[in-house]
Amino acid sequence: MSDARIILDISGVTKRFAVGDDEVEALAPVDLTIPQGEFVCLIGASGCGKSTLLRIIAGFEEPTTGEASIFGKRITGPGSDRGMVFQDYALFPWMTVRENISFGLRQGRMPREAIEKTTDEFVRMVGLERFVGRYPNQLSGGMKQRVAIARVLANNATMLLMDEPFGALDALTREQLQYELLQIWSRTGVTAVFVTHSVEEAVLLADRVLVMSAGPGRIDSDFRIELARPRDVSSPEFNALRRDISRRLTSHLVPSQVPA
Amino acid sequence: MSDHVTTVAAAAERSAPETAAAARRRHRQRLETLRAFVLGAGFPILLVLVWDRAVAITGTRLVPSPYQVAVMMYDFSFGGVYDDAFSGTILIHVWKSVQRVYGGFFLAALIGIPLGMMIGRIKVLHQLLDPTISLLRPIPVTAWLPLSMIFFGLGPNAAIFLVFLGAFYPILLNTMFGVRSIDPRLFEAASMLGCTGTGMFRQIVLPASLPAIFNGLRIAHGFAWILIVVGEMTGVPTGLGSVVMDGRTLSRTDLVITGMIVIGACGFITDRIIVAISNRLLSWSPQHLE
Numbered sequence: 001m002s003d004a005r006i007i008l009d010i011s012g013v014t015k016r017f018a019v020g021d022d023e024v025e026a027l028a029p030v031d032l033t034i035p036q037g038e039f040v041c042l043i044g045a046s047g048c049g050k051s052t053l054l055r056i057i058a059g060f061e062e063p064t065t066g067e068a069s070i071f072g073k074r075i076t077g078p079g080s081d082r083g084m085v086f087q088d089y090a091l092f093p094w095m096t097v098r099e100n101i102s103f104g105l106r107q108g109r110m111p112r113e114a115i116e117k118t119t120d121e122f123v124r125m126v127g128l129e130r131f132v133g134r135y136p137n138q139l140s141g142g143m144k145q146r147v148a149i150a151r152v153l154a155n156n157a158t159m160l161l162m163d164e165p166f167g168a169l170d171a172l173t174r175e176q177l178q179y180e181l182l183q184i185w186s187r188t189g190v191t192a193v194f195v196t197h198s199v200e201e202a203v204l205l206a207d208r209v210l211v212m213s214a215g216p217g218r219i220d221s222d223f224r225i226e227l228a229r230p231r232d233v234s235s236p237e238f239n240a241l242r243r244d245i246s247r248r249l250t251s252h253l254v255p256s257q258v259p260a
Numbered sequence: 261m262s263d264h265v266t267t268v269a270a271a272a273e274r275s276a277p278e279t280a281a282a283a284r285r286r287h288r289q290r291l292e293t294l295r296a297f298v299l300g301a302g303f304p305i306l307l308v309l310v311w312d313r314a315v316a317i318t319g320t321r322l323v324p325s326p327y328q329v330a331v332m333m334y335d336f337s338f339g340g341v342y343d344d345a346f347s348g349t350i351l352i353h354v355w356k357s358v359q360r361v362y363g364g365f366f367l368a369a370l371i372g373i374p375l376g377m378m379i380g381r382i383k384v385l386h387q388l389l390d391p392t393i394s395l396l397r398p399i400p401v402t403a404w405l406p407l408s409m410i411f412f413g414l415g416p417n418a419a420i421f422l423v424f425l426g427a428f429y430p431i432l433l434n435t436m437f438g439v440r441s442i443d444p445r446l447f448e449a450a451s452m453l454g455c456t457g458t459g460m461f462r463q464i465v466l467p468a469s470l471p472a473i474f475n476g477l478r479i480a481h482g483f484a485w486i487l488i489v490v491g492e493m494t495g496v497p498t499g500l501g502s503v504v505m506d507g508r509t510l511s512r513t514d515l516v517i518t519g520m521i522v523i524g525a526c527g528f529i530t531d532r533i534i535v536a537i538s539n540r541l542l543s544w545s546p547q548h549l550e
Binding site: 058059060077078079080082083084086088090091092093094095103104107108135136137151152155 | 443445446448449450451452453454455459463464467468470542543544545546
């Protein structure tokens, strides 16, 4: 993995938000590089800036200082090379499953047959062949999130950005989608940046877990997960890593709860 | 005998429980539709009965009985009873009114929807136009009557202008509201998938605000039929509004009520058409189905 090309380079990125008359520092200078094909989880308590960092990578927010670039090109706005999967899906409710998945493809000058073919391929990848004609309102949460993933991948995104994508799903569906996501990730070779609250989810999915801490948000520690996939959540190695990461996470919670 | 029948029915039900359940469901649905129809049609019939009794009991000569109105309606539709200037002229009047109602209504939609989308989406336009709109909106359409007659003279254009004014604000305001209540994530999702500029208006802004736009169109469409009477007071010889006004001048209340009923029926039928179109276009949004 170390010889892979660097896809994402973040250097000295900070973000300040105006809150009323005050300014809140959401991100202290953050430096981060991600090689192509890596599965990275960002984990941290609420307010640690993990979603802000993800939105900066997506191009939805501009950094206050510093620079984020993808393949050496500075990120100045949203682009089809980076696809976001939102927790609340953000599917287009007036489009069918098929129309949602082909939306990105239809923005260019691609010939119709090529669009149909690619759409079919990604419909199959997420297993929604029987539901192509349905509207998002007629789908379960798990199916909606499959559409959201397929919509981004069909558009040939090289980075899959996911903001707590499985947070609103029930435990069984979440497990199923985690499994499917890993399959898709290994099949497509896409680079994944995945924001989560769950230590177990992070250790299950990631090559690398970045623990973030709040006030202001920064990357506290960088865990490499060397466990072979499929990972056994009950193995001692898995639980040792889970314990270590949980300890790093909670070590930041304690001081913030004590008044300074 | 009856025992035998029950056992056969029960056996049939056991052997095909799904079909029996489906049949029961269909039966319930049919009963529900029938009930809605009986209740919906029954109430106006009741009102007509009350009207009939009230006229008979008070012995008034100012208000015609339902029967007299029915005769007038027949004459207005087919002629052969009074054989006067109004006999058998219903289609001419309906057609003239429909032209004016929809002239004004479509003009209002043609300007109101794109303008509302742009005001809702482009901040400078909102700052530029919103105060003016808020200032003009409370002015009753009837107050524009003298000016519209100066602008457009006596004739159908003044009527179209008044209908347009009445229909314009509900369409504009609902479109603006619809655009501003679009989930910002949809814009983010569209832009990350490569959608830009005018494509955003056509592919995201328009369909996402369509439920609100249709609410506006329905309200505006109602106003358009309401305003046709006012519009046709501007001295046009034909149209349902002018029939009502003529009936008033001639003290022919049966004609006035006939005109009122025809206006109501036209508004009702065309409203059903709008609902059918909106149900078709908004089938993705179950809360807007009717």
